[in-house]
Amino acid sequence: MLRGLYTATSGMKTNNRKLEVITNNIANINTVGYKKDLLISESFPEILIKKINASNPFMNNEVFKGVEVKEDNGLYTVNTTSGFFRTKTINGISYQKSLNFTINKDGYLSTYYRDADGNKDTQGGYLVLGNKGPIYVGDGQLEVNERGQVLVDGNVVDSLVMPTPPGVIGTLNSGVTVDKIVVNYEQGQLFETENDLDLGIKGKGFFQIETPDGIRYTRDGSFQLNNNNELVTLDGYPVIGEYGPIVIEGSEIAVSEAGEIIVDGEFIDKIKVINIENLGDLRKEASNFYKMAEGAQIKEAPFTGTIHQGFLEKANVDPIKEMVKMMTIFRNYESGQRVIKAYDDTLGKAVNEVGKV
Amino acid sequence: MMRALWTAASGMKAQQLNVDTIANNLANVNTTAYKKQRVEFKDLLYEQLNNKSISEGEGRPVNLEVGHGVMPMATLRSFTKGNPEQTNNDLDFAIDGDGFFVVRDMNDNLFYTKDGSFKLSVEDNEARLVTSDGYFVQCDAGDIELGENVKEITVSPNGVINVKREGEEESEEIGQMTLVRFANPAGLESIGQNLYRETIASGEAFEAYEGEAGSIKQGFLEASNVSVVEEMVKMITAQRAYEINSKSIQTADQMLEQANNLRR
Numbered sequence: 098m099l100r101g102l103y104t105a106t107s108g109m110k111t112n113n114r115k116l117e118v119i120t121n122n123i124a125n126i127n128t129v130g131y132k133k134d135l136l137i138s139e140s141f142p143e144i145l146i147k148k149i150n151a152s153n154p155f156m157n158n159e160v161f162k163g164v165e166v167k168e169d170n171g172l173y174t175v176n177t178t179s180g181f182f183r184t185k186t187i188n189g190i191s192y193q194k195s196l197n198f199t200i201n202k203d204g205y206l207s208t209y210y211r212d213a214d215g216n217k218d219t220q221g222g223y224l225v226l227g228n229k230g231p232i233y234v235g236d237g238q239l240e241v242n243e244r245g246q247v248l249v250d251g252n253v254v255d256s257l258v259m260p261t262p263p264g265v266i267g268t269l270n271s272g273v274t275v276d277k278i279v280v281n282y283e284q285g286q287l288f289e290t291e292n293d294l295d296l297g298i299k300g301k302g303f304f305q306i307e308t309p310d311g312i313r314y315t316r317d318g319s320f321q322l323n324n325n326n327e328l329v330t331l332d333g334y335p336v337i338g339e340y341g342p343i344v345i346e347g348s349e350i351a352v353s354e355a356g357e358i359i360v361d362g363e364f365i366d367k368i369k370v371i372n373i374e375n376l377g378d379l380r381k382e383a384s385n386f387y388k389m390a391e392g393a394q395i396k397e398a399p400f401t402g403t404i405h406q407g408f409l410e411k412a413n414v415d416p417i418k419e420m421v422k423m424m425t426i427f428r429n430y431e432s433g434q435r436v437i438k439a440y441d442d443t444l445g446k447a448v449n450e451v452g453k454v
Numbered sequence: 455m456m457r458a459l460w461t462a463a464s465g466m467k468a469q470q471l472n473v474d475t476i477a478n479n480l481a482n483v484n485t486t487a488y489k490k491q492r493v494e495f496k497d498l499l500y501e502q503l504n505n506k507s508i509s510e511g512e513g514r515p516v517n518l519e520v521g522h523g524v525m526p527m528a529t530l531r532s533f534t535k536g537n538p539e540q541t542n543n544d545l546d547f548a549i550d551g552d553g554f555f556v557v558r559d560m561n562d563n564l565f566y567t568k569d570g571s572f573k574l575s576v577e578d579n580e581a582r583l584v585t586s587d588g589y590f591v592q593c594d595a596g597d598i599e600l601g602e603n604v605k606e607i608t609v610s611p612n613g614v615i616n617v618k619r620e621g622e623e624e625s626e627e628i629g630q631m632t633l634v635r636f637a638n639p640a641g642l643e644s645i646g647q648n649l650y651r652e653t654i655a656s657g658e659a660f661e662a663y664e665g666e667a668g669s670i671k672q673g674f675l676e677a678s679n680v681s682v683v684e685e686m687v688k689m690i691t692a693q694r695a696y697e698i699n700s701k702s703i704q705t706a707d708q709m710l711e712q713a714n715n716l717r718r
Contacts, residue, residue: 116706124464124523124524124699126695127692278518291532291534292530321640322638322655323654324654331527345637348635348637384496385496423705430709434712434715
């Protein structure tokens with residue numbers, strides 16, 4: 098009974114976190130270049146529950162009917178009605194009736210995520226376990242047959258399915274936890290400001306800003322000139338061009354779609370806008386800035402978007418979606434509370450009424 | 455949960471300032487040469503939450519940071535042109551371009567304005583061109599002194615001032631009105647009365663060459679560049695943003711209530 102209490106509590110705690118993330122999205126609904134956060138929660142590993150003192154240990158064993166295998170471009174989906182698939186999670190081994198997996202970069206079978214662009218990401222996935230531990234495929238040709246056996250280059254190396262152990266009646270989930278927060282880098286709407294020093298980016302890419310703490314990246318292109326005529330952010334940090342800080346002396350400032358700055362008809366510098374490939378390693382910092390996570394190396398790619406002078410990018414927060422999410426969270430929280438109350442009532446009955454004369 | 459409450463409160467505060475700014479724009483919809491303002495926001499700091507479930511050496515990117523709301527960063531002025539309105543008054547001027555008139559107060563402080571509704575100040579029969587507040591308008595020779603018995607003033611598009619006196623046939627050239635430009639007019643400090651002061655952000659005023667700061671139109675005044683429709687739309691979105699932030703607070707509050715009700 099107490100297990101259920103903690104499961105409900107974990108749900109309430111996660112909903113709490115979700116609300117905090119959504120509130121921040123809503124608060125930043127008018128922040129230039131703001132990108133919304135999305136909280137990803139995951140369930141704790143499914144654990145097996147056993148019947149205690151089962152008279153016949155094989156009573157509940159179903160007949161093994163085989164594994165249903167679907168393969169799509171290197172991504173596998175397997176289902177079984179009897180037995181379990183196992184994955185190695187950080188909280189212990191998880192038992193499942195169905196599984197999605199692919200081969201990770203080290204050659205092991207692993208579960209995967211989809212990032213915002215729909216690409217598979219095995220970095221945060223879990224290793225799939227066979228009877229002998231993680232299943233290694235390497236560069237070999239992978240095949241999964243309908244008996245759940247893993248074949249590499251035609252040789253059986255391991256079996257995906259673990260038969261149901263004696264006495265097991267099923268799996269139990271012990272709740273949900275916050276896994277990670279991902280940033281949705283979707284394009285925000287460009288709006289016109291008619292200010293020559295406002296630059297909006299259409300497409301993927303970031304301006305680079307020189308701060309005392311190192312290079313920062315931003316999508317907020319509302320720039321100013323400081324007393325040295327350098328192009329700076331509203332906080333006063335210089336924007337990086339091809340030749341370092343951009344000095345603008347003159348009156349007619351034109352910025353081309355590629356970022357070339359032309360002052361009074363003369364080419365001055367080009368704004369260094371870069372496209373970052375490993376967006377997963379970017380971390381938000383205050384003041385509309387992003388920085389690389391500690392220890393992460395930036396993977397640059399050429400900028401393919403366009404720069405629009407006199408425009409700024411709105412936040413990509415959709416108030417309706419956030420509102421709906423907020424309502425869902427609230428109702429989920431409410432049901433969590435109801436469940437806890439119900440448990441409490443039952444416990445109360447057990448403690449106070451059973452045995453009363 | 456308390457974090458959500460404060461985050462949403464920061465959102466409401468920011469929207470309040472947004473509405474304040476929009477209200478000021480609307481209040482100045484008929485102010486000569488008024489330039490509309492806009493608030494820019496930035497996100498507040500992010501907190502890295504230590505999630506115990508993520509262990510070292512597992513190679514998963516730790517990304518669990520929750521934001522703490524929003525902060526207004528700056529109010530920016532948009533110096534787009536307002537419509538020139540004909541007044542048929544010889545002492546009304548509009549600048550068709552990016553330039554500013556230069557005016558001087560009694561203590562020799564220089565201010566800049568787009569408002570060209572000038573007046574004549576007559577002292578001891580000597581007329582000088584001043585703003586509505588009595589600040590002296592500047593030309594290349596300092597204050598614009600028109601002398602005695604002024605009958606007609608004409609200012610050419612490039613600012614050359616000609617004065618015709620009572621009983622005289624020929625007009626007399628007395629100087630050229632000063633127009634200045636700024637590298638970044640959005641950084642100017644507004645001090646009220648349609649006047650601006652230069653700041654570090656705006657850069658120093660530089661005298662523009664002929665025609666570069668725009669041409670002067672006599673008999674016209676520049677209307678404010680506030681578009682009522684645009685401001686109304688901004689007001690609606692600001693109000694709704696305020697509302698949705700208040701909904702966040704309500705939700706957080708109700709969730710807290712639920713938690714409180716766990717134990718009766």
